[in-house]
Amino acid sequence: MTALPGNEAIRVLITDDHPVFRQGLRGLLEALGVEVVGEAESGPQAVQLAAELQPDVVVMDLHMPGGNGIEATRTITRTSPRIGVLVLTMFRDDDSVFAAMRAGARGYLLKESGAEEIARAVRAVAAGEAIYGPEIARRVLTYFADMPDPKQTAFPELTEREREVLQLIAQGRSNGEIAQTLFLSPKTVRNHVSNIFMKLHVADRAQAIVLAREAGLGTT
Known part of the structure; x- marks a missing residue:
């Protein structure tokens, strides 16, 4: 897999309670020239490390022991608005999706997403864009389309x-x-x-x- 252009300066903090997943994601991102500056295994730890390290992007799981990713996302985006949060989770339900959006997440992907899709999302969130996986985007569009006038x-x-x-x-x-x-x-x-x-x-x-x-x- 070749490095994506423009990724050299991107600094990422990975937050997930599964060490094997963190290791795999670190390898994927580093292979693309993204600098992984730290790893957190809980929401509170993510908040602490984000404040200390000031990454460009925090890749955030939602449901973790010791503090969930929604609260961590809300705190990070409030205290450090320049940091983009990209949710990467296995939860696809509406409550999780819209709670993350309300908390300030710029992106939402499922863990089944491909490596290239994750890499593109990290780069987009670092650039200040909002990005959602295809299924999540359809869910969001359907939600707003179904809102009563x-x-x-x-x-x-x-x-x-x-x-x-x-x-x-x-x-x-x-x-x-x-x-x-x-x-x-x-x-x-x-x-x-x-x-x-x-x-x-x-x-x-x-x-x-x-x-x-x-x-x-x-x-x-």
């Missing part, structure tokens, strides 16, 4: 038609304009507006507009 979930007590009327109220439309837009009679619009005020517990149009715009309605 707040405009659709706001005011569940309203009917779909009442929500359409409220959207137009939030845009500053008059009852007559709403009637023309939705092809409704003025009386029907007045009834919808009255129901909206009652359900939202507002006294007038101005209060309804404030509530609607706070929920993201009326902006488009």
Whole structure:
């Protein structure tokens, strides 16, 4: 395996509670010209060594005896923002993935990842990029794609038609304009507006507009 260009200056701290895995990862990275400046076997030890050694990247396992990688990641990224944390773990569940992201990890790979993929991820994280393995990236994209639109979930007590009327109220439309837009009679619009005020517990149009715009309605 040949060294990847640009890796010579990268300094890495490996954190994992399995000595054999640390040894194998050290060999892989050193073969690519990456300098492994230390090894930690627990979260607290990783925090201590990261503060002392100031590596470019901490390769972090998540679940270890004596302190987990999530807390260690959070501490390291808070106290030394220039250090990038690359999670390398066997855990692929959503809780682990998003906990690591919230803690400030720049990357997340599974231990089954290939050597070249791990090496590229280390280099990317050292450069300040965010990187995720293919499966993790799909999981993240699916998560955000499935997030409900707040405009659709706001005011569940309203009917779909009442929500359409409220959207137009939030845009500053008059009852007559709403009637023309939705092809409704003025009386029907007045009834919808009255129901909206009652359900939202507002006294007038101005209060309804404030509530609607706070929920993201009326902006488009």
